[in-house]
Amino acid sequence: MVNYREILRLDSLGYSQHQIAASVHSSRNTIREVLHASKTKGLIWPLEATLTNEEILTLLFPAKVEMATKRKESDYSYIHRELARPGVNLTLLWTEYCSTCNAEGVMPYMYSQFCDKYRHWAHVTKATMRIRHKPVETMQVDWAGTTLQYQDPITGELSDVYLFAAVLPCSCYAYVEACDDMKSTNWLTCHLHPYQYFGGVTRLLLPDNLKTGVVKNTRYDTILNKSYQEMAEYYETAIVLARVLHPKDKSLAEGTVKFATTWIIAALRNRKFFSFEEVRLAVAEKPEELNHYSFKKREGCRYSAFTDEEKEFMKPLPLSPYEPAVWSTAKVPLDYLISDGKNKYSVPFDLIGEEVDIRLTKATVEVFYHSSRVASHPRMAKQLRDPITQPEHMPVEHRKYLAYNADEFIRWAESVGEYTSRVVHYFLSAGREPEQGYKSCASLTKLGDRYGHERLEAACERVLQYSSQPAIRNISTILKNGQDKVNDGKRPVPASKSHGITRGAAYFQRGGEQA
Template identity: 60%
Template sequence: MINYREILRLNSLGYSQRRIEASVHSSHQTVKNVLEKASAQGISWPLEDDITNAILGEMLSDRNTRTNSPYAEPDFAYIHKELSKKGVTLTLLWQEYCEKCRTNGQQPYMSTQFGDKYRRWARVTKATMRITHKPGDAMQVDWAGETIPYYDTVTGEEYKAYLFVAALPCSCYIYTEACGDMKQENWLLCHVHAYEYFGGVARLLIPDNLKTGVIANTRYETRLNESYRELAEYYGTAVVPARVRKPQDKSIVEKSAGFSTTWITAAMRERKFFSLAEVKAAVAERLEIINTMPFQKRPGNRREAYLNEEKEFMLPLPRVPYEPAVWKQATVRNDYLVSDGQNKYSVPFDLIGEQVQIRLTKNTVEVFFKGDRVASHQRIATFQTQPVVKPEHMPEKHRRYLRYNADDFRAWAKTVGDSTETVMDHFLKSGSSPEQGYKNCVTLMKLGEKNGKEKLEYACERMLELSSVPSIRTIAVILKNGKEPERKTTFPADSEKYGITRGAAYFKKGGDRNA
């Protein structure tokens, strides 16, 4: 029997045909035919151990001389090419093969034999990748295990850069990016950059079960993180997480992550970086080297395979890149404010005590309650002490407080009286700015509304008699005592010209005072 395996092995080692003939004890024509047919069908060494000489003999034998088989041999190369097209399956191709056989008066293989023969052919010719992974069908994503160190130029402190990896299983085309952390915002941004790098979107998105993407993945349900679901919806792709503890579900990205570790992390082990930007630039350079590196077992490289076999099957990119959004939950407190982690923003006051969802992007803060958007703010990049509050979110009393100003306070006090005006002016001038006295001014107005302007004027007058530094607490106490203001006694206008009306005798010692 011809030793097909040994002929292919020796040929891969560069042996001459004459030496191969001598080694395997086969004729010149036999070795020549084996090598020519193997080359024509794309069969090359190394082969898997279970690819026997019998299997190779069946594949490399001349189909035109097979007069003992009543079945028509399928054109496996054609089948393989058609399978790469969107929507084409082995079942469809078998039906077309059967119709062609009936037209030519030939007998077709049954569907099971048809599939087995094709899979064997694809396995021997190393074409199995196209069986499992159709072009444009999936993008697998993960974080690489190794990190890249970089250092602070002043303190020398060491930081870590994490490597994101995305891979297209059909062409093995990959995208890598260095990030300062593995948090959700970087996770989402890396997806956006990967789609931009590929120039298209795969039909499926296959991540691991990390919490930044998948909340739960059980036999009964798959619950995605809201931010991740939103990204997939925006790009028109479907997230299908790998099964828990089943790395083979995303084997290509697992291999690509290991490949990236070797050709990026290990290749740059002698370089010292002093910023994350330097790491990012170096990773981008190494990425181009990886994608243009020739394949070991087939012609071309990753980029050529992608451009020639896969790019046309990718979904188109949206006109505007997705802006990553991070979702979080919060309970609205009594100040009707929510936080983005740095600054505070208002929501309608009637949501106090309710649980809301906060959607954070780079430029906006949106708040949702039961699926409806109830508030939207422009996000502030730097920290500020004062919250961002919209008047329409405030209760009426708080809105009225916002409308107050120093001139309005003074104008109101003038309608009450001089003492009230003096007290009000003191409150406005007592601090470094008028706003610091607004609280006392508002309280003084409320006291006037509750007790009446006349009583308030009296209380302010008494306050000024007691102290040159008015206190709102003291004015409130005076009003609480309920003492009515003393009314001044009026005399006839001509009484003053007489002076003292009692005579001198009245004041004379020992005089009769009743006189």
């Protein structure tokens, strides 16, 4: 905008129009118009201190101001978005803007004004606010975009190493760690280590919107990964996500990542590493150098700022560190086994077809249904051939099947009686291998459940009276026909408690006549 106050001030000091134009960077025609209008309107220097250039413009050129108010303002946010598209420039957008103005019957800005107004809008929207961070308020975390590499000494294969950075914004005290991947387990572990390094916990935790930590982050909903949320609850800290595509929300973490890229990755570019452990140790030395490096614009260093301003205010750590856990969901299949990716573990069979939550730690496998734990197993590090099951998770039939062995059948038969034991010993020894008699033994147990142990014992005794090679078919027939209840003179018949025919055989021999 034209500096009207300066023009009038210089004119009052006797400067020529040429000199004034050079001083205020305006054309001589503009200087001439301003001086002529000021004489016409009687506006002379000195002016009131509160009178602005906009107000002087309104006083000197009211027609121009009125004309400017009739011009159509552009949608500068739309212009900014369109300029990001390939081949689009301000000239094309101004042409489209003029076409719109002509269609609406309003006056457009000229090209120079159009560009000036857009550039002013762009500068204003880039305004930033310097925030004063409170001690132990927040810990900002992020991954570095650039990686280090190490070479396998045998195969020559190159592997990437990723850098995790955490920083306390108040003191800028930083922590950097090397990781072999950016998966959920390392992401959680990399939060535990800076807490231990700092010696305490902050009130808030500010991460990016990465998939290992955040399931969903929209204007209306924020859903965190269950493992990440569990870790935050364990340390009694709250997770506040940075806005999507707003890296300045965690500017200190971005600065620490930039440091890691320059002073760690770039500084180690000429070193050859042959194991992940070598890279990890080399990276671990660098944060100490950064934290003890003197500030340029204030006294001390990051370490001294941390010890003086933040250390004593850190929230205390729990007695034991959090054990990283990975959560997942699964539908229980027909074999009621869930997997940790390496081995299979049992869950209660009545959950078949239901969705369950699986919590995996280094030592345990836990299964939850509607937030209640329904199964827990020690997690096996090595891959096993058979699944890990608990008897109480199985149906009764499956438990019985697993109990099919010679010792179990003999133990059961001895609990029934002597003759049943003799029959079971025969079944197990009749074939080449004991397993050939398991089917007959299992059928015998079912007969015991159906008819009772007393009748089964009597039936086994009766079948052994007639054969030294008892068969399950014969025992079943005896029980079905009730032959185990018939007295053959060898066993006493228990007194009958029934009240059947009481008239005796003599009554029926006389043809039913009464005596």
